[in-house]
Amino acid sequence: MKRAPALAALSGWGFEPRLRVRGLGGCASGLSAAALADEILLDGPGQVKALIVAGGNPMMAWPDQNRAFAALNTLDLLVTMDTEMTATAELSHYVIAPKLTLETPMTTYMPESVKYYGTTRGFPQPYAAYTPALVPPPPGSDVIEDWELFWGLAQRMGTMIDVTMRYGNGPQAEAPPMTFTLDPAGAKPTADRLIELSCQGSRIPLDRVKQYPDGHVFESDQRVLPRAPDNDDRLELGAPPMLEELEQVLAEDNRAVEADYPFRLLPRRTNNILNSFGRRIGKLAGDGVNPAYMHPDDLARLAIAEGECVTIRSPHGEIRGIVAAEAALRPGMVSMAHGFGANPGSDDPRRTGGNTGRLISVEDGYDPVTGLPRMGSIPVCVERLPAAE
Structure with a gap:
């Protein structure tokens, strides 16, 4: 059982590493994508010279499109993974075609996890589902799954892949983080194997979820307890900044x-x-x-x-x-x-x-x-x- 205290006031910005432009540092939402074009265009140590775009479209999403256009055309290497020739793909040195959703196995892990980031999204009940790949890619297709690109890069670089799965943030985490390491020098896993590794220790075992082809609402005895007696943290509703x-x-x-x-x-x-x-x-x-x-x-x-x-x-x-x-x-x-x-x-x-x-x-x-x-x-x-x- 987990308790539901308020989070005490904390600093959510000013983290390292810091960007070279506009005095920006890291924050709770990461580094600033709005500053990435300038980090590409600005010469000197730390200049971004290569970019891999996985399922995004910076030319449509980044503010100041003309500056983004100049930046992406400056890169030594731009790689885009997408299912269509987007505006960003048009500028790329390499375009990698990934398999489509119905061509890959899938679970509800991602929509389940959004509960950690907001209260109005995700499933209102303990629902879970696993779906195998439903159709193969058309004959002759030159496609891979998204993760295979990064597996291949790590393999060629001789770099281990450390994976961390988190179940909430700070004192409100439901469980400690779960980690595992992939060795690209070994046998290449299947997508199903990666799903199994990611679901280790889940409250409902993956094998049981697979017994319900249409998904299932599972029983749950979870309860949320009140704050601990010695906890007097309060939400900060009027932060000075x-x-x-x-x-x-x-x-x-x-x-x-x-x-x-x-x-x-x-x-x-x-x-x-x-x-x-x-x-x-x-x-x-x-x-x-x-x-x-x-x-x-x-x-x-x-x-x-x-x-x-x-x-x-x-x-x-x-x-x-x-x-x-x-x-x-x-x-x-x-x-x-x-x-x-x-x-x-x-x-x-x-x-x-x-x-x-x-x-x-x-x-x-x-x-x-x-x-x-x-x-x-x-x-x-x-x-x-x-x-x-």
Whole structure:
């Protein structure tokens, strides 16, 4: 049985190693991806010269897309593992095609583990499932599983692979970490063997989970106990650094900027697409673009019709977008989803949308802890394109 005390106030940033740019260090969420482009572009000791992208798409996700484009084109080696030719893959020296989900064995370990990072995700009951590979790759396919790339690298480098499985954080961990080591000089494991190693010591043995092809809700006698009698930790609801930042935001005077950029760009989610994944699947993404939603009164005032292509400009950059009306928005807002568009020089707003990252500066208004710049509430102006365009 585990107790459920509050975590005492702790410092979640300033960890080593530190980056060379903007005075950023490590924090509870890791090193700053928003600063990685600069770490690639900045000469000198510690410069990043090689990057392996596993299931990501930096060209669509990183803020300041033009800077990301320059950085990735500077690398001595860029390797991308993905199931499609993404904007990042287009720039890569090597593109590795991994097997698809139905071509690999799988468990519910990942969705089960999200309970350690939030209270509103994961399974509400002790559900678990194992599914074997359901279909083989098509004949002649040159594909591997994601882990096989890293196994092959470790094998060629003569490096052992140390794996640590954690079950929660700090005093709220359900169990001590479980570790094991893989020796690439030995026999190559199967994906099923790696799953077995990862599930060692699980409360419900993997062999039992496998007895239920459709998954199963298992019995549980777990209970959460109250805090220990000698524990008087409290949540810190008004941390001084947070209050200081709020005071700085309150004191901002944006009137000069708003004179030239009267709209605010707001991010939004699309129900059927996760970041940039799913844009090429018509049944999920429709026409595959991210419209610039605006209030009908704003469109009327600017004499812009739905479906028109416009220029959206911020103090940092500009993109083209296709406008759409949405009465639920407040006047003065432009709402677009991140993760769309194409690489610089390949823009086609009617086919791929616009990349909002070009409107964002990684150096202005960034968070001093995470390095993340302001991704929303960005001042912009909206202009009709000249008739010739």
